[in-house]
Amino acid sequence: MESHLLKAFLIFFCLLGTCYGDVLFSSLSHTLVVTASPNQGQVLNAGEDSITVTWGLNQSFPTGTDELYKEVKVNLCYAPISQVDRAWRKTVDNLGKDKTCQFTIVNKPYERNQSIEWIINKDVPTATYFVRAYAYNSAGEEVAYDQTADGKKSSNLFEIQAISGRHLSLDIASVCFSAFSLLSLFGFFLAEKSKRRQVKN
Amino acid sequence: MEEPHTANNSDHPKFALPVDSEHKATEFRVYSVAAPHMRAFHLSWISFFSCFVSTFAAPPLLPIIRDNLNLTSTDIGNAGIAAVSGAVFARIAMGTACDLFGPRLASASLILITTPAVYCSAIANSSISFLLVRFFTGFSLATFVSTQFWMSSMFSAKVVGTANGVAGGWGNLGGGATQLIMPLVFSLIRDIGAVRFTAWRIAFFIPALFQTLSAYAVFFLGQDMPDGNFSQLQKSGDKHKDKFTQAGIIAASFGLANIFSRPGGGIISDIVAKRFGMRGRIWTLWTVQTLGGVFCILLGRVGSLSVSIVVLLVFSLFVQAACGLTFGIVPFVSQRSLGIISGMTGGGGNVGAVLTQVIFFRGSRYSTETGITLMGIMIICCTLPMLLIYFPQWGGMFCGPSSKGTTEEDYYMSEWNSTEKEKGFHQSSLKFSDNSKSERGRRVDSAPTPSNGTPLSHA
Numbered sequence: 001m002e003s004h005l006l007k008a009f010l011i012f013f014c015l016l017g018t019c020y021g022d023v024l025f026s027s028l029s030h031t032l033v034v035t036a037s038p039n040q041g042q043v044l045n046a047g048e049d050s051i052t053v054t055w056g057l058n059q060s061f062p063t064g065t066d067e068l069y070k071e072v073k074v075n076l077c078y079a080p081i082s083q084v085d086r087a088w089r090k091t092v093d094n095l096g097k098d099k100t101c102q103f104t105i106v107n108k109p110y111e112r113n114q115s116i117e118w119i120i121n122k123d124v125p126t127a128t129y130f131v132r133a134y135a136y137n138s139a140g141e142e143v144a145y146d147q148t149a150d151g152k153k154s155s156n157l158f159e160i161q162a163i164s165g166r167h168l169s170l171d172i173a174s175v176c177f178s179a180f181s182l183l184s185l186f187g188f189f190l191a192e193k194s195k196r197r198q199v200k201n
Numbered sequence: 202m203e204e205p206h207t208a209n210n211s212d213h214p215k216f217a218l219p220v221d222s223e224h225k226a227t228e229f230r231v232y233s234v235a236a237p238h239m240r241a242f243h244l245s246w247i248s249f250f251s252c253f254v255s256t257f258a259a260p261p262l263l264p265i266i267r268d269n270l271n272l273t274s275t276d277i278g279n280a281g282i283a284a285v286s287g288a289v290f291a292r293i294a295m296g297t298a299c300d301l302f303g304p305r306l307a308s309a310s311l312i313l314i315t316t317p318a319v320y321c322s323a324i325a326n327s328s329i330s331f332l333l334v335r336f337f338t339g340f341s342l343a344t345f346v347s348t349q350f351w352m353s354s355m356f357s358a359k360v361v362g363t364a365n366g367v368a369g370g371w372g373n374l375g376g377g378a379t380q381l382i383m384p385l386v387f388s389l390i391r392d393i394g395a396v397r398f399t400a401w402r403i404a405f406f407i408p409a410l411f412q413t414l415s416a417y418a419v420f421f422l423g424q425d426m427p428d429g430n431f432s433q434l435q436k437s438g439d440k441h442k443d444k445f446t447q448a449g450i451i452a453a454s455f456g457l458a459n460i461f462s463r464p465g466g467g468i469i470s471d472i473v474a475k476r477f478g479m480r481g482r483i484w485t486l487w488t489v490q491t492l493g494g495v496f497c498i499l500l501g502r503v504g505s506l507s508v509s510i511v512v513l514l515v516f517s518l519f520v521q522a523a524c525g526l527t528f529g530i531v532p533f534v535s536q537r538s539l540g541i542i543s544g545m546t547g548g549g550g551n552v553g554a555v556l557t558q559v560i561f562f563r564g565s566r567y568s569t570e571t572g573i574t575l576m577g578i579m580i581i582c583c584t585l586p587m588l589l590i591y592f593p594q595w596g597g598m599f600c601g602p603s604s605k606g607t608t609e610e611d612y613y614m615s616e617w618n619s620t621e622k623e624k625g626f627h628q629s630s631l632k633f634s635d636n637s638k639s640e641r642g643r644r645v646d647s648a649p650t651p652s653n654g655t656p657l658s659h660a
Binding site: 084085086087088122123125126127162163164165166167170171173174175177178181182184185188189192195196199 | 264267268269271273274275306309310313314316317320321323324326396397398399401402403406409410413416417420432433
C-alpha cells in the first residue's frame, strides 16, 4: 500500500516537472535590457540601502519582439566568487534547478521601461551580486533575460553586507545564562562536599 | 553465616521493583518512575536526549546559519566533524569520572559545563566561532557513557541489555527529534516577528534551557546506586574509592528509528542470553552488525528514491540494534573498570564517526553513493574482530568456556590483588560474579565450585 502511494507521488512529481518545463538558460533570448544603481565594487548594507532597477526591451530588437512577454521578474543573483564551495548556490543550465538567483527584487506584469527602488531585505547574506531580469510568456516559462554583469559574470558586480542578526539583549542573555550554569556547577560541588563532610561526621 | 537471599519484595520493602543480591533491579518496567531504578533510567535517557538535541540542533537550521555566517561547504563539513570528535576523548574521560565520582555527579557536571557552548551558539558570528560552539557542545555526547554506566549499576544481568538499549536508543532519539523541533521553533519565532538571522539564534535557547534543566533534575533527583550515592557509600565502606559518555523527515526517521530499534537490540541480547548465554549475545551482535554493513553497501548502490528510503530504514534498524546489542556485552567485560570500558567503547564509536566522515564524506574524492558503499564495507571489516572476543568463563563465538574450568568468580576476582581482597574491595564484584552466572545460558551440567571456597548465596 505504501509503495503504491510512493510510486503515485513520484509519477506526479515527474509530470509536474514536465508541466513547468525544463527551460534551459542557454535557450533564452537576450532581448531585455536591465540596469541597476550600484556601481562596480560598491558595498551596500542589507536593510538600509536600496537598489534602483530599470528594465525594458533592448532597443536594438524590433518592437514586436516583446509581444509574448507577459510577466517580468527581476532577481538578485550570486556572482561566481560567492558560489565557490557552496553547492546550494550552484549555477546549472536547467532553470528549474538553477540556484544562482535566490532573491526576487520585483515580480510584476511586463511593461516596457519600468523601474523600481528596492530596499535590500534583511535576509540577504553577505556576498557579491549582480542583477538579472527574466521575461515570462503566458505559460509561465522564461523566454528572455538580461543581466547587469557581463556574460562571464566577472564585471560590474557589487557587494552586499548582511545584518549580523545579533542584538545586545541576546548577547547579554547568552553570557548571563552561561555564567549561571557555571555558577550552579560550582554550587553543586560545594553541596556535594558539605554532604560528604556531614556523612563523615 | 549468611541468610539465604530471595529476590522478592518482602526482603527489600524499600524497593518498588524486585532486586538481586546487589539490589539491582531484575525487572525493567518502562512505565514506572519508582526510585531509585526507574527514576535513574528516566533521568538518564532524558538528559542524554537533551544532549543529542543540542549537539545536532545546527544541521536543520544550516540553510539560514550558512547564509548568516557566510559558511562554505568545507566550513560546514569541518563543524560536523568537530561536533562528534570532541566526544571521543570526552567519553573516555567520562568513564573515569563515573568510576571516581559516580554517574550522577559526572553527568550533571558535564551537562552543565557544556551548556555555555549551546547558549553561545546564539552569538556565533564566523565559521571559526561556529566550529568552536559545535565542538564544545559535542562534548555533551559523553553522557552516553554515564547513561550506560548508570543502567549497568541499577539493573541486573538479566535486563541490563534492555535497560542499556532503551536508555541509549531513546537518548539517541534526540538527534532525530531535533530535526523536527528546531525548524518548528525557528518558524514560531520568525512568525512572531523576528528577522531570520535573529530567529535561529533565539531558537538555540530552547535546547540550551532543556539541557540546563535536565542537569538540575539529574543532580537533585538522581542516585548513583541502588543503595545510595557514591559519596555516602564510599564513606560507609560499601564502595571503596578506586585510585586510578521531506529531506528533514527522512533524516529524522533515521534517528527516530532509535525509539524501538536500539531498545530492540538490547532486548534481543537479553532474550538470546537466556538460552545461549554470552556466546549467544556475541553471535547475535556479529550477525546483526554485519547485516547492517550489507544494507549499507546496498544503500550506496540503489538507484530510486523509494527503494533508497526503504533500504535506509532497514539499515538504520540493524545498525541501531547492533548498538543496543553492544551494550548488552559491555557490562560484563569488567566490574572494577566498568566506567573506562564503557567510555572506550562509546568513544571508539565516535572515532568511527570521525574517520568515516574524514575518509569518505569530505571534499569531492568520492561521490556520496560510493562513500556509503565503502562505509558498508568498513562496517563489515570492523565487525570481524568480534570473532576473537573470548570470555574464559563463557567462551567466545567459536570456542566454549576454558577447559581449565574458569568460573565467573575467577574472572572477576582476577581484577583485584590479594591486598585489596584483604581490605574487602572485591565484595561487590563477588556478588556480580554470582549474578552473572545466567550468562552461561541453559546448561545441564552444574556449576564448578568457586576456587576460594566462599559460600555464595543464590538469588
